[in-house]
């Protein structure tokens with residue numbers, strides 16, 4: 001289940017062809033609720049993001065592999081690579097970004 005309350009961030013993917021960040025799930029760059037989920041059985045973690053408006057669309061559902069490098073490029077913009085994709089989280093507020101990053105880094109160390 002979720003390990004905590006949600007952080008508000010725009011979930012982005014890097015479009016390498018056009019060298020620009022685009023909204024995950026298409027459409028406008030609007031805030032999603034991003035959360036760290038823990039599956040105790042496999043001691044596995046994943047990041048899940050759902051649009052806050054209008055319809056809770058799942059725009060992020062990414063496993064946190066142990067070797068994953070979570071980059072806090074700025075206090076409000078974090079990013080990581082998954083296979084051939086690069087995800088970005090543009091947080092609404094630094095005070096939500098920091099605890100979220102701390103939880104992710106703890107999960108990457110084994111929870």
Ligand SMILES: CC(=O)N[C@@H](Cc1ccccc1Cl)C(=O)N1CCC[C@]12C=C[C@@H]1CC[C@@H](C(=O)N3CCC[C@@H]4C=C[C@H]5CC[C@@H](C(=O)O)N5C(=O)[C@H]43)N1C2=O
Nearest residue numbers: 012014021069070071073074077079080081086087088090
């Ligand atoms: C070795 C490696 O993989 N390196 C990756 C990063 C990485 C390192 C280590 C582990 C994993 C990863 Cl993923 C890499 O460098 N990547 C991943 C794809 C994109 C990028 C490549 C080039 C561009 C140049 C500029 C820079 C960039 O995107 N930003 C600067 C920092 C914040 C700045 C903030 C917000 C976003 C909102 C829109 C745009 C704007 O503000 O208008 N923007 C930005 O401009 C943002 N880039 C990157 O981050």
